[in-house]
Each structure stands twice: as structure tokens, then as C-alpha cells.
Amino acid sequence: MSESESSQGNSPEAHLRGIDLVRKVLDDARSRAGTRASVTGQGPTPSRSERGTKGRSLRRSWSGARPDDRDPQLLGQLAGSIAKRRGWTDKVAAGAVLGRWETVVGSDIACHAEPRSLEHGILTVQAESTAWATQLRYMQSQIIARIAAAVGNGVVTKLRILGPAAPSWRKGELHVRGRGPRDTYG
Numbered sequence: 402m403s404e405s406e407s408s409q410g411n412s413p414e415a416h417l418r419g420i421d422l423v424r425k426v427l428d429d430a431r432s433r434a435g436t437r438a439s440v441t442g443q444g445p446t447p448s449r450s451e452r453g454t455k456g457r458s459l460r461r462s463w464s465g466a467r468p469d470d471r472d473p474q475l476l477g478q479l480a481g482s483i484a485k486r487r488g489w490t491d492k493v494a495a496g497a498v499l500g501r502w503e504t505v506v507g508s509d510i511a512c513h514a515e516p517r518s519l520e521h522g523i524l525t526v527q528a529e530s531t532a533w534a535t536q537l538r539y540m541q542s543q544i545i546a547r548i549a550a551a552v553g554n555g556v557v558t559k560l561r562i563l564g565p566a567a568p569s570w571r572k573g574e575l576h577v578r579g580r581g582p583r584d585t586y587g
Contacts (some may be wrong), residue, residue, distance in 0.1 A: 494556040495519040498548055505551040506544055510537070514562075522558035524548070534564035 417425055484493045498519055503511035513533040517525040528534035537544070541560045548557045 491556075494552050497552050498524065498556060501551070506547055510540075510544070517563075519557065522555070523561055524557045524559070525561045525563065527563050529565065531564045534562050537562045 481493075484490055498505060499516050502516050506514075513530070514526050514528045514537055517527050519525070526537060528537055537560070541562070544560060545557055549555075
């Protein structure tokens, strides 16, 4: 036997074989390396503050079973959150009143009245006849309550109801000041 074989026979590794020998050699190497154990994937993991973020981004983790911002969301919810962040909630509510007029007030009223504008909480509605304009004035509180239920409170605070436009006596570009042709009627 050679000198190296006889010295190995006396060492504790002599009776180890296979995977046990590999583990022992690896443990010896780690103990000699000292503080470099974390480099080989063993030992405590450094915290985020210890690792630093110079020039590299931290790895993102999976969202897991709980809801997360990265999960798919409904388009309406996303649009609402964007409008809220940018301060568009009043304009979106006004657009909802004007755009969904028939579903908000009902088809019967929508057939005879049409919204024109919404400014500072005052909704201007054009009625097709004076009778419908009068009827809408009587129903004003009910219409405001329907709008509040559909869109939200405070969007419409008052209704301005207009009847049909009166006929114009003005014809053509040239006309006489004053009462015009009506001054000869009597």
C-alpha cells in the first residue's frame, strides 16, 4: 500500500461512501470558505436593505391566492379608478346622465324630453310640447331622485325645463327693428 492510501484509511472519510462522502467534502469546503456560505445558496438570505437595489430591480413575487393589483380587473372598475385619480368624476357622471337618459328616467319621459346640458348641477331638459314641459316641472323632484339613484347624489341638483321654441317672425337677413309686421295688426 502507498503512503497516501494508508493515510486515508486512518481518516474519518475512509468509511464514508457515495453521497455521504460528497456531503462531508462539501461541508469541509464551506467551513473553510467561512462567510462565503451565502454565495453557495446556503445560510441566511440577506434582507432587501442588505442587498441594495443599485442598478437592478428586485424580483417580483407571485400574487398568491389573495386578490392583488396585478389580477385581472373589470374594465368599468379600471375606468372608474382612473377617472377618480384624475378628477374626472363630475364629467363622467354628467356623461352618464346624458348618455343613459332613457334608462335613467324611463322610456316614457325620454320619448318626450331630451337632455341638452349639465352645468354646475343644473340639468337643462328640452320638452317637445308645453304640456310635457308642465308635466316635467311637476315631476321634477321624482326625476332628480331617479337620477340620484342611477348616477349618484349631487350630480343633478336642479332641473331647468324648456318648452318648445316659439316661432320666429324674423325672416331673411334684412328686417325692421321693433315689432315688425305685427304692429299693423290692430
